Amino acid sequence: MEKRWHILEAPEGKAAQLADVLKIHPVLCKILVQRGIETYEAAKSYFRPQLSGLHDPFLMKDMYRAVQRITAAFEKNEHILVFGDYDVDGTTAVSCMFRFLQKIYIPENIRFYIPHRYREGYGVSKEGIDFAGENHITLIIALDCGIKSADLIRYAKLKGIDFIVCDHHLPDEDLPPAVAILNPKQKDCPYPYKELCGCGVGFKLICALSRHLGLNEADCFHYLDLVATAIAADIVPMTGENRILAYYGVKQVNENPSPGIKALIELSGLQKSEMHINNLVFVIAPRINAAGRMDDARKAVQLFIEEDYTKAIEYAGMLHSDNDDRKEADSSITEQALSIIENDEILIQRKTTVVYQPHWHKGVVGIVASRLIEKYYRPTVVLTQSGEIVAGSARSVPGFNLYEAIHACRQHLLGYGGHFAAAGMTMLPGEVEAFSRKFEEVVTIQIEPAQLVPVLTIDAAIELADIKPVFYKIVSQMEPFGPENLRPVFICRNITDTGYSRVVKEQHIKFSVKQNNTTISGIGFNMADRFSLLQSKQPVDLVFTINENEWNGEKSLQLKIIDFRPALN
Incomplete structure (x- = not known):
């Protein structure tokens, strides 16, 4: 294509000044200036990240309230549920928090919960809250989710269950009635760095709890291999705190990884290689994600909280097997989808791709949408059937607001959600053709010709x-x-x-x-x-x-x- x-481009004067100071190739100084690094001090922080450069966790709005509520739970012997999403960010966040709480509190009083991707869907679930109620749990710490779950958190409150929300997604106007909301993207949160992933926000809560309880700060850094994996997988900016955490997390992956990460490295055949962030993105993260896509993401948490390496290898083997199934489904469905497009002159000429087969595996339709964009560079929707309902994932090309385009097709949908670049939707089988036509019509009007050519x-x-x-x-x-x-x-x-x-x-x-x-x-x-x-x-x-x-x-x-x-x- x-x-x-x-x-x-970069201001030549600034690049030349930096080259004078750093004594490295001027082209590299030009690239540094493009990335906002214009002084010796900025370059020093960039090339030599320091853990001392991490921000005080108590700068985050509600951090003190979250710490007070957790320590109150300790004093009253309350049961705590660590709840997280089924992707890499959510499962690593749950694993870090669960391991930390088990070390400092009564292990029997800590449970974890990962919602089933297909039975419960994304984020906080009613089933999860009911599970908490049945097990006498009075505090739920939600990680990588919860900021958009106002109604469900109200439901939990009626059952006498408090929530602490650790999230990084953009808040709505209607905030959940949680005891504490830790999210740097809140309008009135003074925390200096806004781009943490969900696991990163959970890590800051661990740091705050650790300091409050007078524990050794270095103990918090045992989880950095998992934090780095979450940062790599969640495609958050590799700047500021994320860069520091990822730098030391990759160092830990190479020097002293947790049994779970070590087991995944071994089964991936990388144990003799130096690991880089790229390996976390393309080798480790897909195996973690595969658990939720193909089966049940709880086994990813079981892998990361396991301290016995022999058992960790067993769990890693399950994830490895799920990933093989994922690759097979992904490859087969991509091939079928490309064949549908290539054999239909109308589809080839369109400015969008909408393909549907009722038997396609729901867990990989988002990946397939991304694969189709590699061949046909345009907004893409891949649909399959789930029970009586058609469900699918959409992916966009850079610069085009996919969510707005799908919102304009809402008369054909039962439900939809997402953001600028990716979305999901459900509809009745009889609406697929009408949705496809409407989506093409909307995108044709809204998209600029240049957006259909990759940059x-x-x-x-x-x-x-x-x-x-x-x-x-x-x-x-x-x-x-x-x-x-x-x-x-x-x-x-x-x-x-x-x-x-x-x-x-x-x-x-x-x-x-x-x-x-x-x-x-x-x-x-x-x-x-x-x-x-x-x-x-x-x-x-x-x-x-x-x-x-x-x-x-x-x-x-x-x-x-x-x-x-x-x-x-």
Whole structure:
């Protein structure tokens, strides 16, 4: 798919000043300035994150009230339920809080609850509150959910159950009647960093409780491998506190992971590799998410609270198996969905994709929607049947408000929810065709033509001669990468093939390219159909990231090609 290349700019004066101070390549200083790092002190905090840079947890609105309510529960021997969502953020948050409370309180008085994705749905559930009532629980700590559950928390209050809400989703005007609401996104919350994930908010409550009880602060940091996994999986900005927590969390994953994380690493075949944030995003997180998608997410919590490594391996094996099932369903449904589109001229020409098969697995329709956008870059809805109801997930392209478009189709829906980039909806089977037509009509009116062409954002132009170990070392020190701190993407112009580039495994290109007197190799995945452009010997412009390749114990730098096209001389 043709992409629009967009090369970022930065004020040259600021980049030059930073280069004078840091004594590193000016291109790297330009990228730092683009990311808001303009002084020596800012660069020091960025390259050398310190746990001392974390904010005081008591700056968060209601933190003192939350701590008071929990310590009162301890004094009265109350039963406490730790409640969380079924995704990575929710299950890791529950695991951290459960483990911490079990250490400092009566273990028999602590329970956890993860709602079933299909029977109970997202967030606080009536079933969960009823479970609490039946088990004489008088305090629920909700993690990664609760901010939009005003009615259910009122219901709990009528049953004599108090709530502490630890959430990071945007609050509505109608706030739940909880004893305490910990959410930096509340309008009147003075907490300096607003982008914590749900597990991050729970971690701040652990820190506050720990300080209040006079415990060793270092004990809180035992959970950072799980916190880093949540940050990686929840696609929150890799800035501020998230960067500090992720940096030390990845360090813990490599040096002293909890039995659950260690077991997942072993079953993924990564035990001999150095783990990076990328491994958490693409290897560890999908296995955790698969539990809720394919079966029951409680086993993810059981994995992370397990201290016996032999038992942890058993739970990890269940998640690993769920993930295999998820991959098989994902691959099969994506193939079927692409076939439906490719065999329908009307669907191919549309500005939206809506596909429906009643037998598709509900747990992977959101993933399939994302896969379809990789091929047909447009707002996409994938639907399946759940009982008598059609249910589905929608995904958007950057810059287009998907939620508003679905809201405009509400006459065809039983229910819907979501945000700018992703949403879910339910409808009657007889409404699928009408919804599909209306969605196409609404999107066609609202979407800008440019939004239907993917943008490839490029940080900076460099020469092949710039790509040296010292340059790569600084790029590596910019980790952990994530939103607002992505791995730098470079462009190199007027590159020619050495004659040694070749197609490998019939799909990929193994590049061997040169510029002036510098030669370097690279890999371009799924680019074999464009090999003739390279063979033409005409100069090309290459867009790539830089990584390290290890072969027979030897390490060398290589390019990971993202895109290439004829050079613009």
